[in-house]
Amino acid sequence: MRVELDEPKCVASGQCVMAAPEVFDQRDDDGVAILLDEHPVSELHDGVREAAAICPAAAIRLVEG
Amino acid sequence: MKRIVVVGASAAGLAAAETLRREGYDGTLTLVGDEPHAPYDRPPLSKQILSGEWGTKQLPLRPYQVLDSLGLDLRLGVAATGLDTTDRTVRLADGSQVAYDGLIVATGVRPRRLPGEGAHVLRTLDDALALRGLLGPGRRLVVVGAGFLGAEAAAVAWKLGARVTLIEPAPVPLAQAVGHQVGGVLSRAHLEHGVDLRTGVSVSAVTEDGVLLDDGELVGADEILVAIGSLPNTDWLADSGLTVRDGLVCDEYCQAGQGVYGAGDVARWYNPLFGVSMRIEHRTNAAEQGMAAARNLLHPEARKPFAPVPYFWSDQYDMKIQAYGYLRGHDEVAVVDGDLAERRFVAAYRTGDRVTGALAVGMPPKAIRLWRQAVATGAAWREAVPTETTGAAVNEVA
Numbered sequence: 001m002r003v004e005l006d007e008p009k010c011v012a013s014g015q016c017v018m019a020a021p022e023v024f025d026q027r028d029d030d031g032v033a034i035l036l037d038e039h040p041v042s043e044l045h046d047g048v049r050e051a052a053a054i055c056p057a058a059a060i061r062l063v064e065g
Numbered sequence: 066m067k068r069i070v071v072v073g074a075s076a077a078g079l080a081a082a083e084t085l086r087r088e089g090y091d092g093t094l095t096l097v098g099d100e101p102h103a104p105y106d107r108p109p110l111s112k113q114i115l116s117g118e119w120g121t122k123q124l125p126l127r128p129y130q131v132l133d134s135l136g137l138d139l140r141l142g143v144a145a146t147g148l149d150t151t152d153r154t155v156r157l158a159d160g161s162q163v164a165y166d167g168l169i170v171a172t173g174v175r176p177r178r179l180p181g182e183g184a185h186v187l188r189t190l191d192d193a194l195a196l197r198g199l200l201g202p203g204r205r206l207v208v209v210g211a212g213f214l215g216a217e218a219a220a221v222a223w224k225l226g227a228r229v230t231l232i233e234p235a236p237v238p239l240a241q242a243v244g245h246q247v248g249g250v251l252s253r254a255h256l257e258h259g260v261d262l263r264t265g266v267s268v269s270a271v272t273e274d275g276v277l278l279d280d281g282e283l284v285g286a287d288e289i290l291v292a293i294g295s296l297p298n299t300d301w302l303a304d305s306g307l308t309v310r311d312g313l314v315c316d317e318y319c320q321a322g323q324g325v326y327g328a329g330d331v332a333r334w335y336n337p338l339f340g341v342s343m344r345i346e347h348r349t350n351a352a353e354q355g356m357a358a359a360r361n362l363l364h365p366e367a368r369k370p371f372a373p374v375p376y377f378w379s380d381q382y383d384m385k386i387q388a389y390g391y392l393r394g395h396d397e398v399a400v401v402d403g404d405l406a407e408r409r410f411v412a413a414y415r416t417g418d419r420v421t422g423a424l425a426v427g428m429p430p431k432a433i434r435l436w437r438q439a440v441a442t443g444a445a446w447r448e449a450v451p452t453e454t455t456g457a458a459v460n461e462v463a
Contacts, residue, residue: 012378012385012430013378014433015376018437028431029429031429049087053080053087054349054356057108058106058126
């Protein structure tokens with residue numbers, strides 16, 4: 001799985017950090033998401049899928065495989 | 066289950082459809098939407114789309130290929146007009162009928178309007194495109210309703226150079242939702258930017274020349290935006306036998322009837338985390354509830370109550386407002402971090418003896434997440450909120 005973050009679309013909700021804290025963080029100044037791990041290990045995939053699904057800006061895209 | 070129909074092709078409906086496929090459902094999946102557009106995002110309509118910062122390319126919720134990979138029977142530009150829960154069929158505006166084994170209702174809301182012609186509303190992409198381009202320097206815009214939508218539109222129009230009048234019937238905008246103090250902070254932002262905020266004023270009608278106030282005054286306008294709340298799209302459910310009461314009434318599992326679930330703005334469900342029935346018009350709730358409804362429909366033997374901490378954000382001028390929880394009907398507000406006057410603070414909300422909400426402006430994410438956690442765990446107010454804060458003058462009893 002490859003994770004893509006469309007940073008300009010991010011609205012800083014932090015929903016991804018709650019769903020997959022190993023893969024996402026937020027910048028301190030404006031809360032915009034930071035992608036920590038572009039290729040997360042398979043144990044983290046469910047959380048990452050959850051993060052992509054609940055992102056209120058549709059800013060997370062997953063390329064499965 | 067071989068046939069699932071999702072009515073409503075916005076955030077909630079799309080999340081439901083995606084979840085069904087992700088959880089292994091491989092039967093027929095019909096997604097019905099009354100707008101001609103593929104599923105798109107609504108929050109940017111009153112922000113980047115209205116300002117012209119974005120074109121429409123950034124708006125689709127999923128790229129075409131991703132949508133296509135879901136293998137949907139996609140019916141766009143056609144509204145659902147009726148539901149027969151005995152025969153398990155949905156009637157569509159084009160005269161066709163779609164049979165279902167499972168149904169997810171995600172038909173959203175429509176804007177409330179005022180008597181008279183010629184005013185804009187802001188709910189759909191077409192609404193936003195009709196209004197943008199009419200808001201340049203010197204243009205007179207009257208916004209009726211200083212809720213979050215009206216406030217965002219006013220801020221965008223101000224930035225584009227328009228002369229903005231914002232009319233609100235309540236003495237303090239959003240006081241019901243966020244309390245008088247926070248409502249006051251948001252009001253001052255309008256006034257400091259030169260937006261003519263007029264509170265305690267009711268509008269009786271819109272006319273070609275402007276809006277007509279209750280006292281007979283005409284406030285002149287080139288464009289009028291009416292942003293006075295929404296009505297759930299439940300008319301098509303009238304003869305369905307399902308319970309409709311300011312939304313489609315669902316239980317804590319988002320279930321509304323036999324094989325029927327509700328999600329998103331249209332759904333009124335019982336949220337066990339707060340112990341109340343609620344209907345939430347927030348972008349994040351749409352996706353979360355769409356997912357929850359889909360899972361419970363597909364796996365009734367393992368169904369789970371839908372007990373989220375609601376979240377919303379709003380961008381106004383230089384402020385990003387973020388709120389967690391259920392603020393409506395709160396008993397007390399306390400500023401627990403930062404400073405109201407600097408528009409950099411966290412306010413906590415008490416209902417009964419619990420922390421039930423938190424609202425932040427301009428604070429780092431970790432400061433906000435701490436309070437979300439307090440809401441999610443139902444933290445006791447007297448333990449979570451320092452006593453010097455609760456005893457201070459910033460305190461407010463609603």
